[in-house]
Amino acid sequence: xxxxxxxxxxxxxxxxxxxxxxxxxxxxxxxxxxxxxxxxxxxxxxxxxxxxxxxxxxxxxxxxxxxxxxxxxxxxxxxxxxxxxxxxxxxxxxxxxxxxxxxxxxxxxxxxxxxxxxxxxxxxxxxxxxxxxxxxxxxxxxxxxxxxxxxxxxxxxxxxxxx
Amino acid sequence: xxxxxxxxxxxxxxxxxxxxxxxxxxxxxxxxxxxxxxxxxxxxxxxxxxxxxxxxxxxxxxxxxxxxxxxxxxxxxxxxxxxxxxxxxxxxxxxxxxxxxxxxxxxxxxxxxxxxxxxxxxxxxxxxxxxxxxxxxxxxxxxxxxxxxxxxxxxxxxxxxxxxxxxxxxxxxxxxxxxxxxxxxxxxxxxxxxxxxxxxxxxxxxxxxxxxxxxxxxxxxxxxxxxxxxxxxxxxxxxxxxxxxxxxxxxxxxxxxxxxxxxxxxxxxxxxxxxxxxxxxxxxxxxxxxxxxxxxxxxxxxxxxxxxxxxxxxxxxxxxxxxxxxxxxxxxxxxxxxxxxxxxxxxxxxxxxxxxxxxxxxxxxxxxxxxxxxxxxxxxxxxxxxxxxxxxxxxxxxxxxxxxxxxxxxxxxxxxxxxxxxxxxxxxxxxxxxxxxxxxxxxxxxxxxxxxxxxxxxxxxxxxxxxxxxxxxxxxxxxxxxxxxxxxxxxxxxxxxxxxxxxxxxxxxxxxxxxxxxxxxxxxxxxxxxxxxxxxxxxxxxxxxxxxxxxxxxxxxxxxxxxxxxxxxxxxxxxxxxxxxxxxxxxxxxxxxxxxxxxxxxxxxxxxxxxxxxxxxxxxxxxxxxxxxxxxxxxxxxxxxxxxxxxxxxxxxxxxxxxxxxxxxxxxxxxxxxxxxxxxxxxxxxxxxxxxxxxxxxxxxxxxxxxxxxxxxxxxxxxxxxxxxxxxxxxxxxxxxxxx
Numbered sequence: 001x002x003x004x005x006x007x008x009x010x011x012x013x014x015x016x017x018x019x020x021x022x023x024x025x026x027x028x029x030x031x032x033x034x035x036x037x038x039x040x041x042x043x044x045x046x047x048x049x050x051x052x053x054x055x056x057x058x059x060x061x062x063x064x065x066x067x068x069x070x071x072x073x074x075x076x077x078x079x080x081x082x083x084x085x086x087x088x089x090x091x092x093x094x095x096x097x098x099x100x101x102x103x104x105x106x107x108x109x110x111x112x113x114x115x116x117x118x119x120x121x122x123x124x125x126x127x128x129x130x131x132x133x134x135x136x137x138x139x140x141x142x143x144x145x146x147x148x149x150x151x152x153x154x155x156x157x158x159x160x161x162x163x
Numbered sequence: 164x165x166x167x168x169x170x171x172x173x174x175x176x177x178x179x180x181x182x183x184x185x186x187x188x189x190x191x192x193x194x195x196x197x198x199x200x201x202x203x204x205x206x207x208x209x210x211x212x213x214x215x216x217x218x219x220x221x222x223x224x225x226x227x228x229x230x231x232x233x234x235x236x237x238x239x240x241x242x243x244x245x246x247x248x249x250x251x252x253x254x255x256x257x258x259x260x261x262x263x264x265x266x267x268x269x270x271x272x273x274x275x276x277x278x279x280x281x282x283x284x285x286x287x288x289x290x291x292x293x294x295x296x297x298x299x300x301x302x303x304x305x306x307x308x309x310x311x312x313x314x315x316x317x318x319x320x321x322x323x324x325x326x327x328x329x330x331x332x333x334x335x336x337x338x339x340x341x342x343x344x345x346x347x348x349x350x351x352x353x354x355x356x357x358x359x360x361x362x363x364x365x366x367x368x369x370x371x372x373x374x375x376x377x378x379x380x381x382x383x384x385x386x387x388x389x390x391x392x393x394x395x396x397x398x399x400x401x402x403x404x405x406x407x408x409x410x411x412x413x414x415x416x417x418x419x420x421x422x423x424x425x426x427x428x429x430x431x432x433x434x435x436x437x438x439x440x441x442x443x444x445x446x447x448x449x450x451x452x453x454x455x456x457x458x459x460x461x462x463x464x465x466x467x468x469x470x471x472x473x474x475x476x477x478x479x480x481x482x483x484x485x486x487x488x489x490x491x492x493x494x495x496x497x498x499x500x501x502x503x504x505x506x507x508x509x510x511x512x513x514x515x516x517x518x519x520x521x522x523x524x525x526x527x528x529x530x531x532x533x534x535x536x537x538x539x540x541x542x543x544x545x546x547x548x549x550x551x552x553x554x555x556x557x558x559x560x561x562x563x564x565x566x567x568x569x570x571x572x573x574x575x576x577x578x579x580x581x582x583x584x585x586x587x588x589x590x591x592x593x594x595x596x597x598x599x600x601x602x603x604x605x606x607x608x609x610x611x612x613x614x615x616x617x618x619x620x621x622x623x624x625x626x627x628x629x630x631x632x633x634x635x636x637x638x639x640x641x642x643x644x645x646x647x648x649x650x651x652x653x654x655x656x657x658x659x660x661x662x663x664x665x666x667x668x669x670x671x672x673x674x675x676x677x678x679x680x681x682x683x684x685x686x687x688x689x690x691x692x693x694x695x696x697x698x699x700x701x702x703x704x705x706x707x708x709x710x711x712x713x714x715x716x717x718x719x720x721x722x723x724x725x726x727x728x729x730x731x732x733x734x735x736x737x738x739x740x741x742x743x744x745x746x747x748x749x750x751x752x753x754x755x756x757x758x759x760x761x762x763x764x765x766x767x768x769x770x771x772x773x774x775x776x777x778x779x780x781x782x783x784x785x786x787x788x789x790x791x792x793x794x795x796x797x798x799x800x801x802x803x804x805x806x807x808x809x810x811x812x813x814x815x816x817x818x819x820x821x822x823x824x825x826x827x828x829x830x831x832x833x834x835x836x837x838x839x840x841x842x843x844x845x846x847x848x849x850x851x852x853x854x855x856x857x858x859x860x861x862x863x864x865x866x867x868x869x870x871x872x873x874x875x876x877x878x879x880x881x882x883x884x885x886x887x888x889x890x891x892x893x894x895x896x897x898x899x900x901x902x903x
């Protein structure tokens with residue numbers, strides 16, 4: 001979106017930090033994150049909401065940021081992959097992805113990690129079917145998903161033993 | 164002292180960067196003054212360009228515009244032949260062929276401008292299918308539409324038909340398949356007269372891009388620099404195409420006075436314009452003795468190469484050599500051709516011709532078994548190749564091979580025999596019909612024939628004063644684990660800490676040409692060079708008296724420090740030499756086609772819903788022998804990912820052609836398996852160390868693409884009693900047959 005529409009100010013919280021962004025109202029959240037905020041961990045795979053590489057958490061819900069006009073995030077809380085890590089400390093899901101081989105080329109990984117984080121927040125003890133359905137909006141072409149399922153199971157087990 | 168890190172599942176070297184989103188892919192890079200580039204493409208499949216019109220509503224003087232006339236060197240993508248232009252000048256030979264390039268700093272204005280260019284074409288009659296091309300409906304390439312043909316002739320197949328107890332014929336087809344890496348093709352380039360050309364991009368083969376740009380810009384080698392950025396999947400789709408897009412971005416940059424130009428394809432452009440798996444048609448005629456022994460095989464194998472030669476000759480070669488499978492047969496004739504059509508060139512995709520010809524053979528052998536009256540398993544057991552026997556190209560198998568053992572293990576893991584009987588019994592009268600089937604196959608590792616000798620791959624290693632060892636190779640990490648296995652191989656060879664090994668980012672200015680990242684060659688061939696290069700470092704230290712016969716990582720560090728202080732940089736390079744006894748006759752297509760083969764038996768269990776015509780794969784077991792497994796998690800990841808792609812190839816992934824253009828060039832309607840679709844993929848390795856691989860390893864990457872399609876269709880035939888002989892097998896085809 002450019003030229004013809006006037007820019008507006010949109011205030012939201014990104015990875016815990018309050019931001020006021022001057023943007024074209026219909027700009028894709030994906031582009032604002034990547035180009036304006038340089039949060040390039042969010043990837044574009046298809047631009048039409050099929051692949052999930054651009055997944056972010058919007059008020060705790062998993063969304064495809066390529067389908068979200070930025071005006072829609074006014075007042076919302078956004079978490080990107082950069083906000084999943086707590087300082088230098090990896091999230092249990094990220095650690096499990098490294099251990100089980102859940103990341104290969106890595107391009108779907110940020111979205112896949114967010115999908116898994118979202119799933120476990122909503123359902124700390126998912127069944128195999130829950131895991132499959134929870135991740136079904138995120139395409140991976142490298143792994144055949146087996147090692148990603150392993151990662152989610154391992155992250156659950158860790159969380160379970162920590163409680 | 165750390166030993167035997169080969170065989171352990173250490174964490175992936177760049178794993179942390181990937182799970183935190185810190186890894187930088189080409190579209191994540193930004194350079195000052197950067198422009199965006201776009202491509203204006205042919206709307207017609209074949210014709211003469213009569214006019215290029217620019218809508219006067221656009222301020223064209225704000226745009227960089229490049230046509231074929233702006234090319235400083237040769238207008239051809241240098242690969243095997245020089246037949247494919249970077250930009251069509253006079254004629255177009257496929258839809259989506261690049262004709263004109265645009266650049267601007269605002270990508271939205273750029274897209275508006277791209278749509279404001281009209282290409283007018285006087286059409287010429289096109290050819291869209293393999294059959295039309297073979298029939299020479301029009302001559303669209305060379306004298307006969309044939310890019311390449313091979314004849315493999317072992318024994319004399321003409322003499323066997325008279326003595327055969329059974330003669331079985333069949334015809335098999337496979338469709339195009341999109342690689343669908345999740346990161347689309349993309350590059351950034353700078354080009355100016357003084358400094359030459361620099362490219363950063365998503366790619367498998369930096370030196371392929373380097374070679375192509377040398378010709379395009381007519382510059383000396385040191386004026387072209389190609390750097391691979393983190394690459395979001397390739398599967399062959401980033402083998403040859405990056406040479407095209409890199410050239411385009413560099414041409415734009417040259418005209419823009421050296422400003423960096425970024426071209427990132429969106430998904431629709433990537434799917435419509437870039438390469439796919441070659442569609443194929445295979446005909447089999449097989450002579451069989453009364454006891455089920457194969458007497459003779461006559462195989463006619465044809466692949467559709469699209470509009471330009473690109474890699475079709477080598478895809479055809481691999482498909483040809485694998486066409487007779489892991490069986491001993493005294494008389495084999497394989498006629499193979501790659502032909503031209505007016506579609507975008509088909510290209511490299513994991514398996515590289517082998518999945519096509521193996522699909523045909525493994526479907527056909529189930530038919531042969533039925534005719535002969537043996538079970539599919541028994542027919543294969545009677546014909547599996549054994550050590551000392553010869554393949555179709557007359558290669559004597561010199562390694563221990565135990566296909567029957569792999570089959571037995573796969574059957575035990577799946578309870579195959581019991582299920583085969585039980586499903587057949589239980590399916591009667593049910594709408595959900597279950598089946599189980601398998602395929603047995605092999606896959607050669609490394610370049611075919613003399614390919615590795617011609618490549619002359621080189622790997623370097625350098626150690627600094629802290630004892631850190633950097634591996635210098637052009638082999639790319641594209642998700643498969645190159646960085647990690649090279650570091651394992653090096654650490655194991657030197658018996659030093661894994662953490663001391665780094666793998667340099669592939670950059671043609673600083674790494675030697677270790678060959679392309681293709682053909683299941685990275686571990687077996689390049690990994691072996693990594694091993695010998697680092698051993699060269701040790702030899703230097705030991706000869707200089709700085710390192711004793713046995714040593715610790717600390718001793719190693721001290722020796723490196725001393726060496727660097729006394730003599731400066733410590734470096735070692737290793738160049739490929741073929742294993743002893745490898746002979747290949749390119750003219751007769753006879754001899755040792757590959758240094759080593761991986762062997763496998765894959766079993767698929769399916770449910771066919773005879774009301775909805777959906778097929779579900781319920782279980783998939785992959786048993787293979789790939790030599791020593793360097794990294795069990797990465798190796799299993801290769802197999803699982805390849806099997807998932809094979810399931811897609813078989814049941815979901817249909818390229819719909821509309822006059823030579825992919826119509827469903829979206830993820831919305833080109834369907835790949837999701838987490839909800841995929842069956843449990845169970846992976847098992849037999850390890851038979853290969854004497855000439857690093858730590859005993861062979862190749863692995865392509866193998867898992869080969870067996871899925873025939874195993875699944877064999878299972879569907881078991882479930883339904885209907886022999887389907889083409890993939891993708893869509894519900895419409897099932898409905899057409901099953902509702903009769």
